[in-house]
Amino acid sequence: MNSTEATDRLLEAAEDLFYAHGVQAIGMDAVRERSGVSLKRLYQCFPAKNDLVEAYLRRRDERWRKSLREFVHARGDDPLAVFGWLANWFAEPGFRGCAFINSFGEFGEPAPGIAAAIRLHKDEVRAYLRGLISGQRLADQLFALVEGATVLAAITGDPGEANTAREAAKVLLTAQG
Amino acid sequence: MNSTEATDRLLEAAEDLFYAHGVQAIGMDAVRERSGVSLKRLYQCFPAKNDLVEAYLRRRDERWRKSLREFVHARGDDPLAVFGWLANWFAEPGFRGCAFINSFGEFGEPAPGIAAAIRLHKDEVRAYLRGLISGQRLADQLFALVEGATVLAAITGDPGEANTAREAAKVLLTAQG
């Protein structure tokens, strides 16, 4: 197994475990076991756990936004499609809310790289919405709805939060679009 | 010092520390030091850390909602006042987002009492908004805005998220109120 395949496997395992159970609840040994990569190799790829966490967040950001972008693009870049994508996401088995919000809660004072990854993700999503929607103010309003729906769906376990947010978004788009 | 004063001091210290740094980052010894209550007494009042965490959340829920309720009531129970209160909260030094969302992120699989306290808080806030706003659907939409603004203000550090949400709320209230 070469080094890039090892990092791939590690990131795959890390994402599954960190997202499902929280970063702090998962030890390096669990990542090793799940990935099948030895501990020695693990520390060659990621010198410390923080590095693995940061890489996990950055990779998840890329994949998450790509999935959203493609879904929405396939629907003619209709801003409301964002909420359709959310509905699917919330209904997935194993949905546990936004990995970045969860990580923000998990680390009182995150390591600089981790804090940066969290902020970057939100900045990127905001930028995406601003590109999708004419009117920066309107885009930011929809962004708040997206975040609120995600948090509430995670805590209450009700995927219907996506529809609530979607209806609000529709009103906002109609009134201000 | 009698037992009720000890629990008060403990809860005060726990809230300060848990909210500021996260629950996991704070050891029982830090709570002891800050409260001035001996470890023995601490474990008499709260047999395990989980019990202290749960009590912290339940107390914070009561105080948080009381503060919001009174602020809004003093402004004629205007639903938009909710967002004025948020703006004040976000601008407070030491604001670190919603303690319940943070705790949800912190514990992958929370102890049952803690999970219940988190869910209860959101249920209570939702119920409060539904009482404040005619139209359950509209109240739920505003609830999503509240949660989204809180999360974004915490992560970006920008208290202006309250105004963004407020403007959205105004449009929703006008269109559907």
Added chain:
DNA sequence: GGACGTGGAGAACGTGCGTTCTCCAGCACA
């Protein structure tokens, strides 16, 4: 005054975990 219960200070214990170290099997190469 002397036995006794109460409560505090802090040591001690057990465990989990991030990180490093030890040891060895397998292999390339002379």
Added chain:
DNA sequence: TGTGCTGGAGAACGCACGTTCTCCACGTCC
């Protein structure tokens, strides 16, 4: 065949922390 290198398995180390235990000072009742 002997020699060194690579990488894996897993033990070991150090530390943090939840929880319990030890010891002792102090006040209370016979």
